[in-house]
Amino acid sequence: xxxxxxxxxxxxxxxxxxxxxxxxxxxxxxxxxxxxxxxxxxxxxxxxxxxxxxxxxxxxxxxxxxxxxxxxxxxxxxxxxxxxxxxxxxxxxxxxx
Numbered sequence: 392x393x394x395x396x397x398x399x400x401x402x403x404x405x406x407x408x409x410x411x412x413x414x415x416x417x418x419x420x421x422x423x424x425x426x427x428x429x430x431x432x433x434x435x436x437x438x439x440x441x442x443x444x445x446x447x448x449x450x451x452x453x454x455x456x457x458x459x460x461x462x463x464x465x466x467x468x469x470x471x472x473x474x475x476x477x478x479x480x481x482x483x484x485x486x487x488x
Contacts, residue, residue, distance in 0.1 A: 392449050393479050396472035398440040405437075412442050415465035419444060422458060424451020442468075449478060 400408045409430070416428045424447035433439035446452040455461055456469075 392446050392452065393481060394444045394446065394452060394477050395479065396442050396469060396477050397475070398442070398472055400438055400440050402438060408440060411468045412440070415468040416442065416444070418458075418460045418464045419455055422451070422455035422461065424448065425455065445481075452478065 398408065412430050416430065419425055420428065426445040426447065428445075429441075429443040431441050431443070433441075444452075446455075456466065
């Protein structure tokens with residue numbers, strides 16, 4: 392499964408947001424089932440950011456969120472995400488470069 396969270400970040404808060412996103416991904420990446428992540432910013436709107444993570448399944452992601460270190464470091468960032476669905480089931484892929 393993939394988790395896609397989007398954020399509206401004023402330009403003055405860009406550096407702080409990036410630090411928070413890096414810290415959140417660092418703690419999430421140590422949890423079982425974590426595969427990879429991407430942090431990105433919209434090319435046409437530098438105030439729109441996304442954090443994308445991939446997990447072995449929804450259960451792994453849900454259990455990761457219950458970890459103390461994740462609650463302290465990542466959940467505050469995730470709670471600032473734009474309120475919209477964020478967890479997606481992968482139905483097809485082509486990982487060929």
